[in-house]
Amino acid sequence: MDKVVKTLKEAIQLAGVKDGSRISFHHHLRNGDYVLNMVMDEIAGMGYKDISVNASSLFDCHLPLVDHIKNGVVTELITDYMSGGIGAQISEGILEKPVQFRTHGGRPADIIKGVTPIDVAFIAAPTADTMGNMTGKIGKSACGSMGYAYADAMCAKKVVVITDNLVPYPLPYPSIDETYADYVVSVDAIGNPAGIVSGTTKITRDPVGLVMAQTAAKVIQASGLLKDGFSFQTGAGGATLAAAQFLKEIMLKEGIKGSFGCGGITGYMVDMLNEGCFESLIDVQCFDLKAVESIRTNPKHTEVSAMRYASPDAKSAAVDSLDVVLLGATEIDTDFNVNVHTNSSGKIMGGSGGHSDTAAGAKLAMIIAPLSRARLPIVTDHVFCKSTPGSTIDVLVTQKGVAVNPARPELAAKLKDGGIHVVDIFELKEAAEKLCGQPKPLVKGDKVVADIIYRDGTLLDKIYNVR
Amino acid sequence: MNTLKKASCGTMESSDAYMELEPIEAGTQIELQSVVEHQFGDSIRALAAEMLKEEGVENVKLSIVDRGALECTLRARLETLIGRAREEAAHA
Structure with missing residues (x-):
């Protein structure tokens, strides 16, 4: 059995991505992530449309997603957090369907319950072995915990592991293990280490x-x-x-x-x-x-x-x-x-x-x-x-x-x-x-750009475009 | 009415404003860019117009880049700006 696939394109084909598929990503590489853009560019190049993207968070390094939305490659976004660059575009109303905002607890709950079933999870792994045992703790793109990727790995129909540190089997102490992985792809870099830890804030001196x-x-x-x-x-x-x-x-x-x-x-x-x-x-x-x-x-x-x-x-x-x-x-x-x-x-x-x-x-x-x-x-x-x-x-x-x-x-x-x-x-x-x-209070527009879904699944509020 | 020279004051720090005043042929132009345009844009323009009028300043272009300054800050910056524009003219 060989899970290692030569190219990302081949993995996308083997995993069965098609028009209307829902694919998922985790955000442990934060504003240094290369994987979401890499996968989306490939999918766009292969001509697929109407893709639903479920990403645990989106950062401004993911701005190329805006073009995929405008071109009809992506028609649905599900996320827990979105930085201001992408957020401003969404607030303009570029996406027909409202973005579905969930919480970090509500997202995996809805994946497991089947409210938001995932066809293919693309999991950025700082280190993985040839059977898809993976960890974030070691490797040049180490991000530490991979907590947000577990539900995706466990529940997606197909799981593609993308790593820039492919090691021989078996990787000791994996975070997420081979029982969930379908394909493993080795790439030059899954992220920019400087951006991976960019979220750090210094203690205020104000x-x-x-x-x-x-x-x-x-x-x-x-x-x-x-x-x-x-x-x-x-x-x-x-x-x-x-x-x-x-x-x-x-x-x-x-x-x-x-x-x-x-x-x-x-x-x-x-x-x-x-x-x-x-x-x-x-x-x-x-x-x-x-x-x-x-x-x-x-x-x-x-x-x-x-x-x-x-x-x-x-x-x-x-x-x-x-x-x-x-x-x-x-x-x-x-x-x-x-x-x-x-x-x-x-x-x-x-x-x-x-x-x-x-x-x-x-x-x-x-x-x-x-x-x-x-x-x-x-x-x-x-x-x-x-x-x-x-x-x-x-x-x-x-x-x-x-x-x-x-x-x-x-x-x-x-x-x-x-x-x-x-x-x-x-x-x-x-x-x-x-x-x-x-x-003076802000005036809400007439288009709903996002739904805020509370952790229990109820609709807590809607975000409108701004006039 | 004294003649005026181009002057500037303020900073781009949050809760401050940066302003420039320069003489033009005729009329009074106020340009505002503000992070609180939605909430306070009109009141900032009204404040600036009122202060220029009170000080008898006309035939100028006033540019304000507002980073969420309080009204007292805006007043202080405007007062300084007008003072500097007159000082520059006196030294010229």
Whole structure:
């Protein structure tokens, strides 16, 4: 039996791609990924039309996809996140069908349930053997965890493994093993290493960001959750990372031994593991080289599938055991609904990722955001689009005080006892408007450009084009 | 009314604005590029027109690249810009 195929074109033919096929990609190579473009160019060259692309996220390195959409090669997009370059084009309405936005937990759940069945999964593998055992931990394009590719590998009708480090059988310790792989293709490069770790954000030095971060750490302390066994996830934003840094200081000073850190993992979380703040890291995606190095060498740094990370259909997922998650927002409304999909012009520049999964699972879901950004108040009457329901958000931390969801009076009482400046969310909105002026609301167009599908499969909101 | 020379002020940092003022033959032109055009474009143009009028500045082209500056910032930048344009003219 020989799974190694000479060319990508041959693999596409053997896997049976045809007009109307749904194909899938993972995003562990982030903004350095070559594989999606490589496959799409080949498919376009072979003359196929009406392809559905299910990619766990799309970055601006994938801008050539725009041409494939305009040429009718791609007629459906399913994703969890989309950077601003592609997002702006989608917001213009270049795609007839609305983009389907899911969450990092909802995507694998719907693949497994057969809501979004995949014909062919193209899996970028930093290292693979001749039978398709693969890992992201080694190779020149190492990305660490391959968590988002598991559901695709397990459920697609055909699986094509694309690697730039083909090794003899058997590869020890594969992430995803040969039982799922149909074909293996060797290429010169699956990605640009500089772009693979481009998502890393440095800790903020902005004084406003630092005030918010310090307040967030104090909120966690005052909530009563910061004790032995504590579990924690943070996004990779500058202020949330700074909050993790302050939290680490408190944990070390008070000798608190947490249980696990979760999520997309940065070097800052690796430091917390190594300094004894956590027993282990649960890692669905590595954000930087330090995280990649750690997952390769430290058995306490565990690679997990997107299902174990966040699936609402799993018997349990890591997010269900989370104490605290720190998240960002482009807007939050007075009902605590959060927008992470669109920018101040109403154009797509993001997506849920694991935002709403972790907010739903964590005991304390915190948003950190400044009162305003570039003259736009963060707190609004109604978010332009609802990415995460307000019922799952517990607090909003700003530089001018902390607003607690009115559904959590016991939490508000604890924070006040802990010396936190607790304010009404309406006060924050007024304070921002006093500073910025009253912005004219965006006018929605009449074409739906994206559906936001909540983790349970319900339609949470629609994104319209902008006039 | 003093004559004016071309002048500039401000930065392209977020929450600031960069502006240029230069004399033209006749009339007052205001050009605005703003990251908050949807929300504040009209009010920024109105503010600029009002301040030029108050200062008695005419026959100029004013270009503003706004990166989400607060109104107080825009006022301060405009005041400086007009002052510089007059200073340049005085030194010429």
